[in-house]
Amino acid sequence: MSVPSPDGQTRRRRLLTGLRPTGKLHLGNYVGTLENDVRLQSSGEYECFFLIADYHALTTYYEQSRQLGGNITETLLDFLAVGIDPEKSTIYLQSLVPEVAELFLLFTMLVSISRAQRIPTLKEQVRDLKLESASLGLLNYPVLQAADILMVKGEVVPVGKDQSSHIELTREVARRFTQLYGPVFPEAEALIGRVPTLPGTDGKPKMSKSLGNVILLSDDARTVTAQVKRMYTDPTRIHATDPGHVRGNPVFVYHDAFNDHKDEVADLKRRYRRGQVGDVEVKQKLAAALDRFLDPIRERRAYFAQRPQLLEEILLAGSERARAEARKTIEEAKEAMGMTYFLGSRGLVAAQH
Ligand code: ATP
Ligand code: MG
Numbered sequence: 218m219s220v221p222s223p224d225g226q227t228r229r230r231r232l233l234t235g236l237r238p239t240g241k242l243h244l245g246n247y248v249g250t251l252e253n254d255v256r257l258q259s260s261g262e263y264e265c266f267f268l269i270a271d272y273h274a275l276t277t278y279y280e281q282s283r284q285l286g287g288n289i290t291e292t293l294l295d296f297l298a299v300g301i302d303p304e305k306s307t308i309y310l311q312s313l314v315p316e317v318a319e320l321f322l323l324f325t326m327l328v329s330i331s332r333a334q335r336i337p338t339l340k341e342q343v344r345d346l347k348l349e350s351a352s353l354g355l356l357n358y359p360v361l362q363a364a365d366i367l368m369v370k371g372e373v374v375p376v377g378k379d380q381s382s383h384i385e386l387t388r389e390v391a392r393r394f395t396q397l398y399g400p401v402f403p404e405a406e407a408l409i410g411r412v413p414t415l416p417g418t419d420g421k422p423k424m425s426k427s428l429g430n431v432i433l434l435s436d437d438a439r440t441v442t443a444q445v446k447r448m449y450t451d452p453t454r455i456h457a458t459d460p461g462h463v464r465g466n467p468v469f470v471y472h473d474a475f476n477d478h479k480d481e482v483a484d485l486k487r488r489y490r491r492g493q494v495g496d497v498e499v500k501q502k503l504a505a506a507l508d509r510f511l512d513p514i515r516e517r518r519a520y521f522a523q524r525p526q527l528l529e530e531i532l533l534a535g536s537e538r539a540r541a542e543a544r545k546t547i548e549e550a551k552e553a554m555g556m557t558y559f560l561g562s563r564g565l566v567a568a569q570h
Pocket of ligand 2: 425
């Protein structure tokens with residue numbers, strides 16, 4: 218879809234996806250966001266930006282800052298492995314576009330402390346990571362995310378359901394900015410994935426890097442089999458002859474999401490409900506389906522993993538492109554705010570409006 222720009226030309230809508238380099242990416246990241254990213258990139262209708270959000274990683278991993286370098290490479294490899302194409306899209310690193318920190322600072326004035334405290338992911342993070350309390354950095358997580366999105370004037374943001382409250386805050390920031398200073402920023406829309414929240418292999422409601430209940434996009438066949446074997450299924454079922462529950466059973470959620478043999482899935486569900494199939498067979502077929510799904514991803518990952526020079530070039534070139542956008546946006550924002558002190562003819566004196 219294209220939108221008319223002031224000069225009468227049409228430009229493609231902008232899409233932004235950000236991932237924290239807190240570890241390798243997993244199946245949840247795939248169905249929550251990456252799948253939509255690749256689809257919309259290929260449609261050619263969107264100008265796509267893919268961000269590796271290392272400042273965001275610091276909000277919970279500030280003590281492990283030295284590990285970020287390695288994680289950034291892994292995240293980049295995962296992006297490329299699923300089919301994000303640096304020829305079509307801009308892949309960049311947050312800390313190589315420091316202008317985002319400036320925009321973030323401007324935005325912090327537009328969000329009250331109590332509003333930031335109402336974001337549900339904040340409480341979840343504090344609970345899941347067993348933090349004593351949230352740092353200011355963590356409280357500001359969604360405000361920094363608003364800066365990421367609006368810095369490139371993102372209009373579509375593919376995310377898992379857990380992030381929808383952050384996009385709502387981004388919309389509020391854009392609206393508030395428009396009210397106060399004028400229309401610089403669009404109102405971004407969240408695009409929730411086909412599976413809004415993929416459960417963890419342990420049966421917890423969400424697969425998360427930080428919870429370790431994951432199947433990684435980079436896992437080899439043996440690891441996938443081992444993970445699937447350990448997977449949580451229907452706790453009420455003791456023998457293969459007991460009728461089992463399919464709904465809410467993570468093994469079947471994964472079958473639905475990843476098994477391309479739909480007849481096989483329907484047959485397994487029918488037999489499971491009647492107590493005519495054991496967990497072993499259901500899990501073997503799931504592991505095989507996951508391998509079919511992951512094989513092309515593993516292949517592309519291996520290709521790029523052998524080319525460290527190319528990885529560096531991709532990230533540097535993307536970050537330069539993103540930075541040029543960021544500079545333009547900051548300039549527009551400051552102009553709208555009347556912060557044009559050095560642009561006026563009288564030097565330090567602010568330009569009169
Ligand atoms: P962390 O535990 O470090 O927060 P994460 O596994 O939640 O990691 P993120 O980098 O925070 O991953 O999220 C990247 C994207 O993937 C976001 O759009 C998020 O909503 C989505 N996502 C993460 N986990 C899932 C899941 N289990 N199901 C669907 N989408 C998910
Ligand atoms: Mg997360």
